[in-house]
Amino acid sequence: MKKRLLATLLCAAMAVTTLAGCGSDNSGASGNTADSGQTAQQSTDTGNGGQAAANASTEANLVFAWWGNQTRQERTEAAIDLYSQQNPGVTFDAQPAAWDDYWSKLATSAAGNSLPDLIQMDYSYLEQYVASGLLADLTPYVDNGTLDVSNVPKSLLEAGSVDGKLYAIAAGVNAPSLLYNKTLMTELGIEVPDNMTIAQFEDICKQVYEKKGIKTDLPYGASDNYLPYLARANDVTALFNKDEKKMNMSDSTPLVDYFQVYQDGAEQGWVIGTDIHAELQNNSVEQSPLVFYSSEASQAWCAFFWSNQMEAMQKVADEKGIEIGITTWPSKDPKKSNFLKPSQFFSVSRDAGANEEAAVKVVDFLTNSVDANNILLGERGVPASSVVADAISPLVSETTQEVTRFINDVVSPNCSAISPAIPDGANEVYDESNKLVDKVLNKEIDAKTAAQNLFDKGNEIMASK
Amino acid sequence: MGKKKQTLHHILNTESAAGVICTLPFTIGFLLFMIVPMGISLYYSFCDYNILTPPVFSGLKNFQKMIHEEVFWTSVKVTFKFAFISVPLRLVFALIVALLLFRSTKMTGIYRAMYYLPSMIGGSVAVAILWKRLFALDGVVNKIFMAFGMKEPISWLGNTKTAIWTLIILAVWQFGSSMLIFLSALKQIPVSLYEAAEIDGANKWQQFWKVTLPLLTSTIFFNLVMQMINGFLAFTQSQIITQGKPADSTLFYTVYMYQQSFQFGNTGYGAALAWVMLAIIALITWLLFATKKLWVYEGGF
Numbered sequence: 209m210k211k212r213l214l215a216t217l218l219c220a221a222m223a224v225t226t227l228a229g230c231g232s233d234n235s236g237a238s239g240n241t242a243d244s245g246q247t248a249q250q251s252t253d254t255g256n257g258g259q260a261a262a263n264a265s266t267e268a269n270l271v272f273a274w275w276g277n278q279t280r281q282e283r284t285e286a287a288i289d290l291y292s293q294q295n296p297g298v299t300f301d302a303q304p305a306a307w308d309d310y311w312s313k314l315a316t317s318a319a320g321n322s323l324p325d326l327i328q329m330d331y332s333y334l335e336q337y338v339a340s341g342l343l344a345d346l347t348p349y350v351d352n353g354t355l356d357v358s359n360v361p362k363s364l365l366e367a368g369s370v371d372g373k374l375y376a377i378a379a380g381v382n383a384p385s386l387l388y389n390k391t392l393m394t395e396l397g398i399e400v401p402d403n404m405t406i407a408q409f410e411d412i413c414k415q416v417y418e419k420k421g422i423k424t425d426l427p428y429g430a431s432d433n434y435l436p437y438l439a440r441a442n443d444v445t446a447l448f449n450k451d452e453k454k455m456n457m458s459d460s461t462p463l464v465d466y467f468q469v470y471q472d473g474a475e476q477g478w479v480i481g482t483d484i485h486a487e488l489q490n491n492s493v494e495q496s497p498l499v500f501y502s503s504e505a506s507q508a509w510c511a512f513f514w515s516n517q518m519e520a521m522q523k524v525a526d527e528k529g530i531e532i533g534i535t536t537w538p539s540k541d542p543k544k545s546n547f548l549k550p551s552q553f554f555s556v557s558r559d560a561g562a563n564e565e566a567a568v569k570v571v572d573f574l575t576n577s578v579d580a581n582n583i584l585l586g587e588r589g590v591p592a593s594s595v596v597a598d599a600i601s602p603l604v605s606e607t608t609q610e611v612t613r614f615i616n617d618v619v620s621p622n623c624s625a626i627s628p629a630i631p632d633g634a635n636e637v638y639d640e641s642n643k644l645v646d647k648v649l650n651k652e653i654d655a656k657t658a659a660q661n662l663f664d665k666g667n668e669i670m671a672s673k
Numbered sequence: 674m675g676k677k678k679q680t681l682h683h684i685l686n687t688e689s690a691a692g693v694i695c696t697l698p699f700t701i702g703f704l705l706f707m708i709v710p711m712g713i714s715l716y717y718s719f720c721d722y723n724i725l726t727p728p729v730f731s732g733l734k735n736f737q738k739m740i741h742e743e744v745f746w747t748s749v750k751v752t753f754k755f756a757f758i759s760v761p762l763r764l765v766f767a768l769i770v771a772l773l774l775f776r777s778t779k780m781t782g783i784y785r786a787m788y789y790l791p792s793m794i795g796g797s798v799a800v801a802i803l804w805k806r807l808f809a810l811d812g813v814v815n816k817i818f819m820a821f822g823m824k825e826p827i828s829w830l831g832n833t834k835t836a837i838w839t840l841i842i843l844a845v846w847q848f849g850s851s852m853l854i855f856l857s858a859l860k861q862i863p864v865s866l867y868e869a870a871e872i873d874g875a876n877k878w879q880q881f882w883k884v885t886l887p888l889l890t891s892t893i894f895f896n897l898v899m900q901m902i903n904g905f906l907a908f909t910q911s912q913i914i915t916q917g918k919p920a921d922s923t924l925f926y927t928v929y930m931y932q933q934s935f936q937f938g939n940t941g942y943g944a945a946l947a948w949v950m951l952a953i954i955a956l957i958t959w960l961l962f963a964t965k966k967l968w969v970y971e972g973g974f
Binding site: 311316318336482483487506633636639643646647650652 | 836
């Protein structure tokens with residue numbers, strides 16, 4: 209009798225500990241949120257954080273999520289380590305991810321009310337996130353001096369604002385960039401001009417293929433980049449019409465150019481096909497056929513990326529003794545197609561709660577601290593703060609100097625305004641486009657059919673939103 | 674106070690108290706992490722929900738959308754093809770290996786562990802990546818074929834006809850758990866039956882068909898049901914190795930569901946897909962059970 213009672217009690221004790229184990233986590237979290245709600249309220253009500261904020265900033269564990277390559281990961285982690293040293297009590301939980309995974313992960317955390325405190329945000333997603341109330345308004349912190357934006361150009365602040373409120377601080381400036389194997393092109397005696405037309409570009413592709421058997425890597429799994437770029441040359445600056453729930457064009461003609469490049473490549477044999485891409489991670493610098501190949505048949509002379517990825521690409525290329533060059537993406541009207549964009553932003557999430565002030569301080573650190581940027585060295589793009597950009601310019605690598613020159617001298621004088629951010633449903637249309645690219649590459653359909661299919665399917669998807 | 678103590682004492686001493694309390698951690702976990710999420714998912718399946726903004730009730734819209742969606746039907750076809758080819762193959766393979774390992778020698782233990790290993794690690798990301806490399810253009814599989822005189826490497830993963838087969842072979846390779854179940858069932862067949870068969874003049878082949886197989890049918894049935902369910906829910910292989918490519922030829926239902934839920938922001942539609950999958954699996958399982966009396970022997974030995 210006694211024994212049984214004892215056993216029962218022991219079990220009960222075990223059960224309670226187990227439950228307490230997961231329970232305490234929960235209550236802790238919900239406690240936090242409650243706190244945070246109050247803190248946030250206080251700080252917005254009073255205009256400055258006051259005491260609550262001071263308390264919050266002394267001790268915090270900040271979750272910081274970003275997408276990007278290996279170089280970015282190393283430098284960002286070094287920079288936040290420096291911050292932890294200077295601000296004892298502030299620790300970081302770094303969560304780097306690849307671009308594709310990053311947004312699924314972020315959306316899931318948003319649904320679970322557990323967004324990272326600090327978020328690296330992209331221009332194309334900013335509007336959706338603000339509309340859903342997922343980002344903290346940074347304007348009060350600018351007003352009370354926690355966040356210093358005095359050296360950030362007005363245009364970049366506007367890009368990070370929605371309806372007059374600041375939600376995101378630009379980390380740098382970026383432009384679409386064709387990265388190419390300069391060593392190879394010198395060897396072959398081929399000149400790669402800036403602002404190439406598609407005809408000029410295809411001519412180079414053919415020459416390289418005929419002389420060396422080396423192919424061309426057209427954007428793969430990346431319709432979100434090159435499709436709108438070429439549509440801009442046809443005066444379609446926004447692909448989607450959110451209000452009327454359709455594609456923002458009267459027929460499929462503006463989309464044909466995009467698929468035509470792939471069709472030409474497939475017919476003339478110089479494009480890297482679906483077979484090779486089946487084995488690579490899309491849009492990864494480290495796995496780009498420009499630097500990652502086993503033979504001429506899987507090697508490319510160029511790859512479609514962004515200017516801030518040149519540094520990472522050069523780092524990988526160094527191992528193969530390749531020098532990387534940079535120019536614009538080919539388009540029949542480069543001036544209409546080209547644009548400058550804030551490479552990415554730093555935002556503070558709604559779920560930061562009690563950590564909000566602490567997170568804003570880190571954004572200020574990353575934006576204004578010369579020490580931090582001496583580590584980051586413009587890897588995310590030319591720094592937004594002009595003071596910081598000047599301070600680090602003697603320190604940055606030759607590659608980054610080349611990127612700065614490219615942005616200032618090649619793209620800036622010859623570009624148009626950036627397209628509006630994409631609405632809900634756009635990613636599904638882009639995915640459809642990626643599938644159609646596969647079919648064109650495998651010569652199952654021609655460019656005109658692909659454009660028509662995309663136009664029809666796109667209208668259907670947008671209508672369902 | 675005293676009375677309360679008395680009652681607590683009383684309750685703790687009843688027959689079921691120990692059982693209830695011991696299973697409490699699991700029960701609570703099950704309710705919290707299975708039943709509640711399932712309820713939420715059922716609600717989402719009737720909503721317009723893009724994960725970022727709160728769900729809005731939309732009735733049967735998600736289910737109607739499915740019927741008109743071409744990709745949905747493609748993914749159903751791919752999943753059926755995968756399950757109906759890989760599961761029987763896996764079971765046959767598992768049975769053959771179980772029969773081979775049935776005779777005990779000194780090495781049997783090691784062999785059993787070795788053959789079981791793939792099913793423990795088979796669903797993992799690491800093995801999926803390894804598989805991707807094996808079937809790469811410059812992978813081992815092509816190297817072997819080329820050593821035997823093949824001229825050009827085959828793009829196993831890039832071809833709509835071959836890609837699904839790399840996934841099927843991976844699934845068949847993970848035959849370990851079925852094999853272990855077969856092994857234990859084989860051990861339970863009384864030796865006397867084989868002796869009797871031998872006296873009647875049956876050779877090994879006849880013994881297998883007339884004694885072993887009929888007595889294994891209930892085990893085969895169990896394995897079939899379990900593996901079918903697993904087959905329909907396969908995700909990792911396709912997500913890591915092919916992401917549904919090329920041209921949706923390896924787009925498993927679960928991968929389609931993942932894409933819709935988390936990549937395209939059609940989370941409500943994704944939830945609806947999950948419930949349809951549940952119905953499909955329930956139907957298949959029911960069908961299997963309905964055929965049970967036709968071929969499964971459930972009598973004693």
